[in-house]
Amino acid sequence: MDRLLSPTSGKRHLLLGNEAIVRGALEAGLAFATCYPGTPSSEVPDTLYRLKKQYPDKVQYYFEYSTNEKVALECGAGAAVAGLRTLVTMKHVGLNVAADPLMTLAYTGVNAGMVILTADDPSLFSSQNEQDNRFYARLSGMPMLEPSSPSELKEMTKYAFDLSEELKTPVLLRTTTRVNHAREPVTFGRLGKVKTTGEFVKAPMNYVTVPAVSRNLHLRLLKVYDQAQAISERSPWNRIVGRGRWGIVTSGVSVNYVLDALDELGAKNQVKVLCLGQSWPLPEKKIARFLKSVEKVLVVEELEPVLENALRAIAQEKGIGVEIVGKSRKHPAKSVDIEPPKFLSRAFEYNPRLVRQAIAKTFGLDYTAPKPVSTKGLPPLPGRPPNLCPGCPHRATYYAVKEVVGSEAIFPTDIGCYTLGLLPPIQMADFLICMGSSVSSAGGLARATGKKVVAFIGDSTFFHSGITGLVNAVHNNHNFTLVILDNGTTAMTGHQPHPGVDTAKLGDSTTHIDIETLVRGLGVQHVTTIKPLKTRAAIKAIQEAVDYQGVSVVISRELCPLFARRVAPKRYRPFRVVEDKCKGHLDCINKVACPAMYLEDGKARINPNLCIGCALCAQICPENAILPVKEAS
Amino acid sequence: MKTQRIVNVGVGGQGNLLASNLLGLAAVDAGVPVMVSEIHGMAQRGGVVESAVILGGATSPIVAEGEADILVSFEPVETLRLLAKCNRDTIVITNTRPLPPFTVAIGMAPYPDVEAGLKLVGRRVGQLVAFDGQALAEEAGNPLSLNMVMLGALFARGGLEVPVRAIKKMIRTHTKERFVPSNLKAFDLGFKYAQAA
Numbered sequence: 001m002d003r004l005l006s007p008t009s010g011k012r013h014l015l016l017g018n019e020a021i022v023r024g025a026l027e028a029g030l031a032f033a034t035c036y037p038g039t040p041s042s043e044v045p046d047t048l049y050r051l052k053k054q055y056p057d058k059v060q061y062y063f064e065y066s067t068n069e070k071v072a073l074e075c076g077a078g079a080a081v082a083g084l085r086t087l088v089t090m091k092h093v094g095l096n097v098a099a100d101p102l103m104t105l106a107y108t109g110v111n112a113g114m115v116i117l118t119a120d121d122p123s124l125f126s127s128q129n130e131q132d133n134r135f136y137a138r139l140s141g142m143p144m145l146e147p148s149s150p151s152e153l154k155e156m157t158k159y160a161f162d163l164s165e166e167l168k169t170p171v172l173l174r175t176t177t178r179v180n181h182a183r184e185p186v187t188f189g190r191l192g193k194v195k196t197t198g199e200f201v202k203a204p205m206n207y208v209t210v211p212a213v214s215r216n217l218h219l220r221l222l223k224v225y226d227q228a229q230a231i232s233e234r235s236p237w238n239r240i241v242g243r244g245r246w247g248i249v250t251s252g253v254s255v256n257y258v259l260d261a262l263d264e265l266g267a268k269n270q271v272k273v274l275c276l277g278q279s280w281p282l283p284e285k286k287i288a289r290f291l292k293s294v295e296k297v298l299v300v301e302e303l304e305p306v307l308e309n310a311l312r313a314i315a316q317e318k319g320i321g322v323e324i325v326g327k328s329r330k331h332p333a334k335s336v337d338i339e340p341p342k343f344l345s346r347a348f349e350y351n352p353r354l355v356r357q358a359i360a361k362t363f364g365l366d367y368t369a370p371k372p373v374s375t376k377g378l379p380p381l382p383g384r385p386p387n388l389c390p391g392c393p394h395r396a397t398y399y400a401v402k403e404v405v406g407s408e409a410i411f412p413t414d415i416g417c418y419t420l421g422l423l424p425p426i427q428m429a430d431f432l433i434c435m436g437s438s439v440s441s442a443g444g445l446a447r448a449t450g451k452k453v454v455a456f457i458g459d460s461t462f463f464h465s466g467i468t469g470l471v472n473a474v475h476n477n478h479n480f481t482l483v484i485l486d487n488g489t490t491a492m493t494g495h496q497p498h499p500g501v502d503t504a505k506l507g508d509s510t511t512h513i514d515i516e517t518l519v520r521g522l523g524v525q526h527v528t529t530i531k532p533l534k535t536r537a538a539i540k541a542i543q544e545a546v547d548y549q550g551v552s553v554v555i556s557r558e559l560c561p562l563f564a565r566r567v568a569p570k571r572y573r574p575f576r577v578v579e580d581k582c583k584g585h586l587d588c589i590n591k592v593a594c595p596a597m598y599l600e601d602g603k604a605r606i607n608p609n610l611c612i613g614c615a616l617c618a619q620i621c622p623e624n625a626i627l628p629v630k631e632a633s
Numbered sequence: 634m635k636t637q638r639i640v641n642v643g644v645g646g647q648g649n650l651l652a653s654n655l656l657g658l659a660a661v662d663a664g665v666p667v668m669v670s671e672i673h674g675m676a677q678r679g680g681v682v683e684s685a686v687i688l689g690g691a692t693s694p695i696v697a698e699g700e701a702d703i704l705v706s707f708e709p710v711e712t713l714r715l716l717a718k719c720n721r722d723t724i725v726i727t728n729t730r731p732l733p734p735f736t737v738a739i740g741m742a743p744y745p746d747v748e749a750g751l752k753l754v755g756r757r758v759g760q761l762v763a764f765d766g767q768a769l770a771e772e773a774g775n776p777l778s779l780n781m782v783m784l785g786a787l788f789a790r791g792g793l794e795v796p797v798r799a800i801k802k803m804i805r806t807h808t809k810e811r812f813v814p815s816n817l818k819a820f821d822l823g824f825k826y827a828q829a830a
Contacts, residue, residue, distance in 0.1 A: 014661045125672055182694040183669035185661045256692040353697030370720040372699030373757040379745035381714050384734035386680035589739045595679055598738035
């Protein structure tokens with residue numbers, strides 16, 4: 001039995017932040033969960049999926065990987081309006097996709113606890129931006145909770161369901177990477193009772209948001225705000241720690257940096273800290289009292305000066321003359337790798353050293369930071385960028401497309417492993433802003449330039465948000481080729497299923513949707529499905545597709561080798577370079593650069609422990625010098 | 634209780650996250666306050682993987698520049714890359730067997746003279762324990778047990794509050810059954826080597 005399903009309370013278990021969310025939801029009696037995966041949120045749905053699959057008799061909630069975040073939120077809204085406790089999870093940029101239902105779901109409200117996880121990613125460990133989703137609480141009017149650690153995450157998730165039910169409104173649970181991906185001992189509570197069947201009571205004047213209804217609902221939302229604010233004023237999650245004549249206001253993971261720093265600076269009796277865990281609506285009265293009680297206050301928050309600006313407004317309104325110190329424009333962050341920010345900046349995540357220094361400087365405390373040792377005299381270090389895996393079919397598709405259109409074509413790309421096609425020697429990624437943008441931007445790029453455009457999108461991303469762009473392209477007579485890289489899974493975020501996966505392989509009872517049938521149904525006239533590792537045939541099919549005037553689609557179908565190892569294991573037969581045949585053209589290295597290849601004395605070699613025998617290099621070697629290990633020996 | 638900040642660094646596939654997780658579990662078992670943090674994402678695709686274990690009660694999940702008490706590195710170039718995490722008192726424990734990044738393999742960049750680099754490290758930090766941990770993993774009968782070798786060395790030299798029996802218990806209960814004997818052997822080999830070094 002998995003510890004996350006343990007019925008006993010009181011025990012402590014080392015949990016990842018994302019596992020703590022799952023346990024908190026189970027203790028709250030979770031009945032319904034939807035998601036779209038994305039780092040740093042993915043382990044929440046992955047854990048729910050795994051538990052459901054391993055213990056179908058013990059687990060009572062319904063779970064699905066939805067096609068995108070908007071769908072996940074809308075599906076969850078249906079369940080919550082019908083009275084089921086519901087969890088919807090996504091990464092920060094996912095909430096942009098779900099922003100439309102979010103804004104009006106705040107108007108209708110829900111009839112059972114509904115929690116929406118938005119996992120932010122300061123410093124962009126694996127994201128396209130580092131937007132601050134605390135603004136979504138302000139934009140939508142939904143209450144927001146910001147835990148600082150895995151154990152708080154578990155408690156707050158549980159509390160969020162109760163709060164949501166009390167206010168009849170969804171609650172946003174906002175985390176950052178360092179909270180999602182931290183592990184600490186978490187004390188378990190009892191598992192909650194699950195109400196698995198809901199009832200929908202028709203009330204169109206509350207739920208059908210035509211203007212006449214929504215005018216009333218907006219007033220309802222404002223009342224909810226007042227109620228939520230009253231709760232926030234007395235919430236134990238908005239707590240004051242320590243005492244002193246100076247103050248710090250902080251939230252999220254920064255709470256840890258601040259409290260550790262005061263400990264290390266020996267300043268616990270000089271500086272008191274207002275930790276805002278229930279951070280929207282702000283407890284304005286509590287904040288005003290805090291501001292009045294100190295001589296100087298420092299705001300420690302990652303990303304945008306959201307709390308800082310609110311504090312300034314409260315101080316102005318109440319006529320409080322306290323000095324407020326926050327983000328400084330004098331010290332802009334330059335580079336996250338080379339030089340961490342020197343003072344509290346708007347870019348990138350904070351760290352204990354930075355926060356300690358900021359506190360010491362603000363309050364004139366005596367502090368000398370331990371000096372990092374000098375890196376002078378170290379040799380230049382080779383980079384270690386992530387790379388497409390040995391045998392990755394994306395590499396073969398990129399090779400074939402480049403053979404046809406060269407490097408001069410424009411390559412809009414999308415979000416997935418294949419974004420690594422950005423790196424040399426492939427270098428076939430020219431424009432990317434969000435999921436699905438490859439398809440839609442291709443039309444604009446082709447019309448604006450008149451150049452050949454080949455767009456790349458993965459199978460999961462295509463289902464997520466490529467379909468509407470493709471309909472648009474067909475309808476408006478755009479001219480480009482779309483390559484759908486169908487590796488049968490959502491590889492980048494950890495091999496989650498999507499509508500196009502072979503459900504039989506996974507043993508899931510979901511329904512498979514065939515991409516080629518779908519694409520033809522959307523009205524695309526030129527559609528071909530290729531096997532990218534059959535190089536010659538692939539090149540021929542791609543040539544025909546790019547020669548076609550209008551929208552053409554090439555579906556490049558081959559299982560992700562990491563995924564295949566799990567669902568359809570087979571014996572690999574590595575290849576080797578036959579030394580007396582190799583003339584050192586190095587096409588294998590210069591054109592495809594598989595991590596199983598290396599150079600030795602100017603000639604290509606293959607590491608048999610890494611090679612999985614995809615035979616791409618063997619097909620492009622002009623001397624036929626690459627053969628399977630057995631044949632060659 | 635003294636706070637100890639431990640940084641583990643390695644390359645995707647070397648088992649660095651498992652090592653941090655086992656240390657975290659052992660700390661819980663022994664009643665030592667612990668916070669573990671890790672960066673997921675690109676680990677499977679040959680990139681650098683870094684994790685941190687903070688023992689003794691501090692709750693900040695990351696270790697800043699100059700603030701690692703112990704740096705455990707599974708690959709020598711990565712030791713050099715993270716040197717700025719260390720200060721003059723830091724204990725550096727490193728595997729010396731290179732795992733050349735792909736950029737080196739295809740001739741885009743040279744692999745540096747790590748021996749000279751590590752000599753420099755040794756002069757600047759508190760202690761340097763540098764050894765061919767990969768050879769010990771192979772001696773233990775499982776080339777993938779480098780993470781256990783490095784854990785052994787960490788327990789020999791780190792002065793941790795977590796006792797050896799706690800980590801061995803976790804290796805027994807939380808690694809794959811058929812690898813337990815080789816994992817324990819790898820741990821012991823790393824421990825013995827580092828203790829004598």
